[in-house]
Amino acid sequence: MRGAAHGFPIVLSDLTLEYPAHGASPAHVALHGLTLTVEPGEVLGLLGSAGSGKSTLAKVLSGAALEQVRGGDVRPVITGGEANVLGHRLRTLPKRKLHEFRFHVGYLPQDAAATLPPDRTVAEIVGEPILERDRRYNRRALATRVATMIDAVRLPLSMLDKFPYELSGGQRQRVALARALVLGPALLVADEPTAGIDLTVRDAVAQLISELRDREHGTFSALIISHDLPVLRRTADRIAVLDRGELAAIGTIDEVFHDPGHPYVMALAGALDGGHAVIDELDEGPAV
Numbered sequence: 001m002r003g004a005a006h007g008f009p010i011v012l013s014d015l016t017l018e019y020p021a022h023g024a025s026p027a028h029v030a031l032h033g034l035t036l037t038v039e040p041g042e043v044l045g046l047l048g049s050a051g052s053g054k055s056t057l058a059k060v061l062s063g064a065a066l067e068q069v070r071g072g073d074v075r076p077v078i079t080g081g082e083a084n085v086l087g088h089r090l091r092t093l094p095k096r097k098l099h100e101f102r103f104h105v106g107y108l109p110q111d112a113a114a115t116l117p118p119d120r121t122v123a124e125i126v127g128e129p130i131l132e133r134d135r136r137y138n139r140r141a142l143a144t145r146v147a148t149m150i151d152a153v154r155l156p157l158s159m160l161d162k163f164p165y166e167l168s169g170g171q172r173q174r175v176a177l178a179r180a181l182v183l184g185p186a187l188l189v190a191d192e193p194t195a196g197i198d199l200t201v202r203d204a205v206a207q208l209i210s211e212l213r214d215r216e217h218g219t220f221s222a223l224i225i226s227h228d229l230p231v232l233r234r235t236a237d238r239i240a241v242l243d244r245g246e247l248a249a250i251g252t253i254d255e256v257f258h259d260p261g262h263p264y265v266m267a268l269a270g271a272l273d274g275g276h277a278v279i280d281e282l283d284e285g286p287a288v
């Protein structure tokens with residue numbers, strides 16, 4: 001693909017994602033005909049109504065949806081078009097390459113804070129991806145890297161020996177973010193990274209993401225799902241808006257909201273004019 005050959009971290013071409021039929025539930029198309037490109041060094045914000053397909057896209061682009069299915073979990077599959085991430089065609093990515101692929105993509109799932117392993121300390125949780133990659137990794141270097149990440153997400157080092165149940169939801173969210181970033185990924189896919197985090201720390205999380213982008217000179221890119229406009233203004237070069245599984249708009253925040261052609265984007269713009277910074281109250285979207 002042309003984009004991938006030029007080092008674009010994400011190239012989506014007419015991408016359709018579907019949850020296969022399971023039990024009594026029929027197959028469900030979650031995302032339809034999505035075409036977009038994330039440029040090297042770009043942070044793309046992703047907004048959209050509830051159920052518009054944001055988390056589904058994050059699961060697929062991070063490679064999480066390609067992992068072995070556990071229990072009754074139903075994963076989305078690519079049923080049309082192409083998704084190329086970091087030069088890999090996800091549709092045909094061999095299972096043996098998935099592990100390596102996932103080392104290069106930091107993924108913060110929507111439920112990350114709630115699903116941290118309860119029996120591990122913060123230090124163990126954040127350091128785990130390093131040990132998964134290299135069991136013999138120098139323990140002192142590991143401790144330093146983990147402490148650096150904990151500091152980067154503005155948590156005190158006294159948290160390192162704590163268990164998830166001893167932390168607040170916002171602190172757990174930041175532990176999950178530290179874990180997603182610990183391997184120094186080329187791409188971060190973050191599903192509501194500031195959910196549950198109080199205002200003062202939200203700024204710090206936005207700052208961390210923009211620092212990574214600025215410091216890594218085009219080698220760090222991100223897809224950030226968020227309804228938090230101040231966070232997107234700080235971090236995102238452009239935003240894409242999804243509505244009911246389709247792309248409703250894409251451009252800089254100003255381009256998208258100053259000339260909203262799509263009814264859902266118009267409603268978002270109206271909410272912003274009304275002074276709302278966090279716009280998830282529009283989740284149902286207007287009737288078209």
Ligand SMILES: Nc1ncnc2c1ncn2[C@@H]1O[C@H](COP(=O)(O)OP(=O)(O)OP(=O)(O)O)[C@@H](O)[C@H]1O
Nearest residue numbers: 019028030048049050051052053054055056057074
């Ligand atoms: N496991 C599943 N099986 C079948 N359909 C699913 C499954 N998970 C999600 N869906 C459906 O796929 C669509 C997209 O869901 P998704 O979670 O990606 O939306 P979203 O934009 O992230 O929403 P939210 O903002 O509420 O998190 C929805 O219609 C949802 O009901």
